[in-house]
Amino acid sequence: xxxxxxxxxxxxxxxxxxxxxxxxxxxxxxxxxxxxxxxxxxxxxxxxxxxxxxxxxxxxxxxxxxxxxxxxxxxxxxxxxxxxxxxxxxxxxxxxxxxxxxxxxxxxxxxxxxxxxxxxxxxxxxxxxxxxxxxxxxxxxxxxxxxxxxxxxxxxxxxxxxxxxxxxxxxxxxxxxxxxxxxxxxxxxxxxxxxxxxxxxxxxxxxxxxxxxxxxxxxxxxxxxxxxxxxxxxxxxxxxxxxxxxxxxxxxxxxxxxxxxxxxxxxxxxxxxxxxxxxxxxxxxxxxxxxxxxxxxxxxxxxxxxxxxxxxxxxxxxxxxxxxxxxxxxxxxxxxxxxxxxxxxxxxxxxxxxxxxxxxxxxxxxxxx
Ligand SMILES: *Cc1c(COP(=O)(O)O)cnc(C)c1O
Numbered sequence: 265x266x267x268x269x270x271x272x273x274x275x276x277x278x279x280x281x282x283x284x285x286x287x288x289x290x291x292x293x294x295x296x297x298x299x300x301x302x303x304x305x306x307x308x309x310x311x312x313x314x315x316x317x318x319x320x321x322x323x324x325x326x327x328x329x330x331x332x333x334x335x336x337x338x339x340x341x342x343x344x345x346x347x348x349x350x351x352x353x354x355x356x357x358x359x360x361x362x363x364x365x366x367x368x369x370x371x372x373x374x375x376x377x378x379x380x381x382x383x384x385x386x387x388x389x390x391x392x393x394x395x396x397x398x399x400x401x402x403x404x405x406x407x408x409x410x411x412x413x414x415x416x417x418x419x420x421x422x423x424x425x426x427x428x429x430x431x432x433x434x435x436x437x438x439x440x441x442x443x444x445x446x447x448x449x450x451x452x453x454x455x456x457x458x459x460x461x462x463x464x465x466x467x468x469x470x471x472x473x474x475x476x477x478x479x480x481x482x483x484x485x486x487x488x489x490x491x492x493x494x495x496x497x498x499x500x501x502x503x504x505x506x507x508x509x510x511x512x513x514x515x516x517x518x519x520x521x522x523x524x525x526x527x528x529x530x531x532x533x534x535x536x537x538x539x540x541x542x543x544x545x546x547x548x549x550x551x552x553x554x555x556x557x558x559x560x561x562x563x564x565x566x567x568x569x570x571x572x573x574x575x576x577x578x579x580x581x582x583x584x585x586x587x588x589x590x591x592x593x594x595x596x597x598x599x600x601x602x603x604x605x606x607x608x609x610x611x612x613x614x615x616x617x618x619x620x621x622x623x624x625x626x627x628x629x630x631x632x633x
Contacts, residue, residue: 295486427564
């Protein structure tokens, strides 16, 4: 019988982590404190002040948001784009505009909680297919697609807790065959994958073939906010119907300016292109070291390196705590964020890690377990 367990969560200010090596941050390219972003924020603050004073639909709109949106649309090779306060706002707001009662959503079993919440809010029938199993998706479509007017397929491109990649070209084929829309969440691929850092859609040569692409500015772009790339027609509908856009004060315009600088840095500089390659190399180095020096296995093939310690959740928690006493910050991820029995240490590798810091992590991991 399942017992109800109360889970305590705790908070800890980053200052308390000073002097530690952080393997839990999503600041993959080290942009959060980059001089280019700091300078951009300083210039923008002088121009705009702090508050945006209202929703985009009331007093909050500024030319800076429109400029960001057209640059983001070009970055993603889409007709249009809309800026959101966060990835969470984007997913919970956009999905109920795409689908409603009488429609169906087919989502990968491991999509992010913000997508799940969006699906729930939409009132659409919700089908989950086994992680990255296109054959399971197709069998669900064969069984149920006919009963619904509209259907959407939802996936992440790089999965936040698995560190693996969605089979995007197959999903594009399936969505075409079954007359569905396809929405891809590129939170963990934007900035890191593709020739200009646009994400896995770009890397897979599928730019323009995915109906809706959501990307956050809060991970590799080192800032906050999100962009949704789509058609002009969908953008118009979102402006009129999307509740998380309409009923929330937009982020400060200074963040639009900062996000434009981050986009430009990521897509145009040689430093960014080098950092993308380096991050994947150092992630591979970590995987190789973990496999050859410990009894643990790893998942995925990206900058997110999940390390499986034990099926037992408490062992994983203990490992995280032991690493912490040695000054290494590694998050333990447990149910319900991941399926039962798959608790893991989630290491995120960034451009600021060196082979020496990776060696240190692997050594301590081997010692404390
Ligand atoms: C982080 C994340 C989000 C939410 O983005 P925020 O900007 O942090 O709200 C959405 N989807 C995925 C896959 C994420 O990892």
